[in-house]
Amino acid sequence: MFTPSTEGELLSVTAMLAARNVPFFVQGAGVGALFPGALPIEALNGRAIMVPADRAAEARALIADFQNTPVDGDPDETDAKT
Secondary structure (H helix, E strand, O other): OEOOOOHHHHHHHHHHHHHOOOOOEEEOHHHHHHOOOOOOOHHHHOOEEEOOHHHHHHHHHHHHHHHHOOOOOOOOOOOOOO
């Protein structure tokens, strides 16, 4: 289970999983999709991306790669400035 912190992160991760044919389910998508960000109570607005147990390791690796990719998409970029 992965809980995205923003609507953009939710959309990005689900699109990435779909592109790699990893089945997923967004728990809480019904209520959260009605008023994204409008309900400050996490229990009412929270969403979680769930995948089958046999694909969990693959999904975690994809999400970790997504979270570690620089914003401009350059995987060779480091924090050191030259």
